Amino acid sequence: MASKQLLIVAAVLVVPAFAADLLVGDDKGWAPNVDYDKWVHGNEFIVGNTLVFKYAKGQHTVVEATPSNFAACSQANSLRLWSSGEDRVALTTSGQRWFFCGVGDDCAQGMRFNVTVLPAVKLSSSSPPPHSRGGSVAAVLAASAVVVAALLF
Numbered sequence: 001m002a003s004k005q006l007l008i009v010a011a012v013l014v015v016p017a018f019a020a021d022l023l024v025g026d027d028k029g030w031a032p033n034v035d036y037d038k039w040v041h042g043n044e045f046i047v048g049n050t051l052v053f054k055y056a057k058g059q060h061t062v063v064e065a066t067p068s069n070f071a072a073c074s075q076a077n078s079l080r081l082w083s084s085g086e087d088r089v090a091l092t093t094s095g096q097r098w099f100f101c102g103v104g105d106d107c108a109q110g111m112r113f114n115v116t117v118l119p120a121v122k123l124s125s126s127s128p129p130p131h132s133r134g135g136s137v138a139a140v141l142a143a144s145a146v147v148v149a150a151l152l153f
């Protein structure tokens with residue numbers, strides 16, 4: 001009985017390290033007048049995560065663009081476009097990606113950001129893990145601690 005509950009707790013702690021939904025802008029969502037640079041710096045983007053853009057459908061869009069088109073807020077030759085109001089963008093490969101709103105002059109007003117997606121954690125890797133992987137490892141250790149605590153008590 002108790003062990004089942006604790007297994008669930010452990011799973012909740014472990015899963016976000018590998019397949020977290022990242023709500024763009026947190027509680028402010030995808031909207032004007034949000035500091036997305038700050039949001040990006042406060043998050044960790046790892047292969048397997050999914051960006052979730054939430055906004056009133058019709059008021060904004062999500063455009064994925066090349067760096068130069070991102071800099072110019074240009075939708076010419078955009079890579080992808082989403083407009084559902086709750087767009088899920090899976091981060092399937094490592095590297096940089098660029099997003100902006102394609103409605104009005106929202107992009108020019110700052111409704112845009114770019115992210116660097118890091119490779120998924122490889123525990124077997126022989127190279128020292130970069131600083132950014134610390135959070136994921138900590139989550140796994142925290143989950144392990146919960147399991148150990150469960151066994152002791």
Ligand SMILES: [Cu+2]
Pocket residue numbers: 031032059060061101102103106107111
């Ligand atoms: Cu917009």
